[in-house]
Amino acid sequence: MKIAALLAVALTIAGLPLAAQEYKRVPDDSVRVSVPGCARNLVFTAGPRTEDQPARAGIPEGMHFRMNGPKKLMTEIKAHEGSMIEVTGLLKKGQYKPDGVSVGSGVRVTPGPSPSGGSLSSGLGASQVVIDVEGWRQVAGSCPSR
Secondary structure, three states, rough: HHHHHHHHHHHHHHHHHHHHHOOOOOOOEOOOOOOOEEEEEEEEEEEEEEEOOOOOOOOOOOEEEEEOOHHHHHEEEEEEEOOOEEEEEEEEEEOOOOOOEEEEEEEEEEOOOOOOOOOOHHHHOOOOOEEEEEEEEEEEEEEEOO
């Protein structure tokens, strides 16, 4: 009887970490992605895709994301600046397509060339893609220095 009770307690304790690692349900208008890359402040830059990774929803190398998440999680990521990490989070569907930003009901706003020949300012937010970070892990490699 003691062995059965001890076995039941051990199985219960062994199952606890698995429950803590489960993610919440993905909303219909979003997709969960895991992307390796580098973080600096609240900006995450996608790194090269490795052969062992599945397709990552068309996210090209060098794409920038503004990270959004719990303060504790953002502090942990900030402590690993300069190291290659992999973030897992939710992206709104259609938000990261190279042909502009969705503004609803099938309408997309795309940047075009400036009449004066200048470039689009990065402060306009036209290509600001937000990832709601759910977790991260350190991966092999290092980030390029600036």
